[in-house]
Amino acid sequence: MNRGSSEQPSTGALDHSGPRRYKASIRITLIGVLVNIGLATAQFVVGIIGHSQALVADGVHTLSDLISDVIVFLAIRQGSKEADREHPYGHSRFETVATVAVGVLLGVAAVGIVMRAIERLLEPGEIIVPTLSALIAAAVAVGAKEALYRFTIIVADRFDSSLLRANAWHHRSDALSSVIVLVGIGGSIAGIPALDSVAAIIVAMMIGRIGWRLGWEATQELVDTGLDEHQISELKSAVMEVEGVEGLHMMRTRRMGGRALVDLHIEVDGEVSISEGHHISEKVRCFLLDNFEELTDVMVHIDPEDDQFEEDIEKLPNRHNLEEALKEHFERLPHAPAVEHFNFHYLNRQVQVEAVVSLSALPHEGDLFGFRDLLRRSLADCADDPVLGLVSSIDVLYH
Ligand SMILES: [Zn+2]
Ligand SMILES: [Zn+2]
Ligand SMILES: [Zn+2]
Structure with missing residues (x-):
């Protein structure tokens, strides 16, 4: 969790140093999405016509990246649908459920690709060899993804954006996936027919990894896994900075669609009035919301002493x-x-x-x-x- 500066109100994940940075980030991200849409379509069509399992697998990989981009985009645009009577905590968990579904789908796709590849490898007789058009499409994919990496890393460096840098490196790893496909198709045409299916299996494993990551993280969120140790200790020391807080206990955290929620008990001097205790709790709430970008909901309970083990x-x-x-x-x-x-x-x-x-x-x-x-x-x-x-x-x- 990033602690934003307290002087500057946070206005979104990308916009820290002005609208120019925001615009450039959005533009390069959008270009990446458009290029990937074109690529995925071409890879599917040419892959099927050109008998290349590896190319189809790479198409699935490109598509899975697109879907995870969309999920991230929706998560960033969190404010779009506010809480209502039926969903008092907002609607971001719909997204989480969708993410689990996408993760499962990708897993199924990966298994399907591997099975088709093994089937082809075990088929009696001669293995079908991809056509030259498949080779060209694979080469175009390598070039396009490498270009995306270069352009994105330039923008990332100019605005020092770690989010864009991560995106750029993802484009590079995608280029690597396409290189594997290129080698597979090339090898097939050159005389080792099995290579196309082997490349398909390798790419399927990459897809499986993406699916696992998406599905696992979203499942963790659905079962209300707390924030990690480091984030919790940062939150705790921030609470203790607030004037009037003498201690805290029973802090609970959970995630919701890329955001985080926290509730906690603070200990204040037992002799202060209710309104002063409430004032301190509001200070805690605002301080946490101002300093931890991810936090969207803070619930503070006031205690005159540590009562967490009290029963009677x-x-x-x-x-x-x-x-x-x-x-x-x-x-x-x-x-x-x-x-x-x-x-x-x-x-x-x-x-x-x-x-x-x-x-x-x-x-x-x-x-x-x-x-x-x-x-x-x-x-x-x-x-x-x-x-x-x-x-x-x-x-x-x-x-
Ligand atoms: Zn990828
Ligand atoms: Zn209140
Ligand atoms: Zn308590």
Whole structure:
């Protein structure tokens, strides 16, 4: 996951240094797609007419690259279809399911090519030899793919784009695939007829690899595999940078169509108000969204302490029960002032109580501490009470 600079808002995968770079990147990518469409068509047609299994296999390879390009393009254009009532997390998982299907299809195609090639190799009698037109088509494919590599790498270097550089090297590996086909067809024509089918098998293995990669990654996403260790530790240290965060636990991550989602519990000072705790959690959310391009959804839960191994929260009384028990208790004490409000702090599986009392409600000023001490002593006797027994400390705040 790339941490973008916080000063500069991110506006998409390709656009970091201006529209010129974006345009050039789109143009060279589009040229690659168009050339590959032409090539795939030519390879299929000439491959079938010219009896070359290797050329047909290379056509499938070209086609599979096209499909994975389309998937990447759709993933980049993620904002296109927003979440709706039926799909509250958006629609990118449709893409993921489609990717699994494409991966399976490519696997099937690869197996099919290998089987046809083996069949031809084992056929009794003379092996069919590809025609000269197949050889020419293979040569054109090598030239076209090498040219794509050269042009793409120039643009990649000019704008220092790692995405385009990866694309360029893919064109080069495709050129290699076509070289294998060229050698296979050439060898067949030159007198070793089996070479065309052997080349087809090698190319089929390349197709199988693409299919496996697409299918595996998409399946990982569908079963909600988390981000990798390195990315998670980057996220964690970013969260800890936010002012007011004292700790974090239960961070969970998952992927969705090239994007990432995270939810986590942060620990904040148990004495801060709900609104301050919420403010800190919003700071965390915005900080993560601003600094991690891939993230599109952050859910922050606020905790006053690390509660991940706590189970008996059910036993703690709610406000209603606590207030009732405390008021009853107050009434039994001599000279008890009226309590305006109780603050409850649920910490360490117990409740800390603050009783807010108006100074004017006290009969004599001297009772200020006397009453508090009396209250504490009397509460110590309530250790067996199902409600008051869970009060760990009590304080009286005068105002
Ligand atoms: Zn390829
Ligand atoms: Zn909120
Ligand atoms: Zn928690």
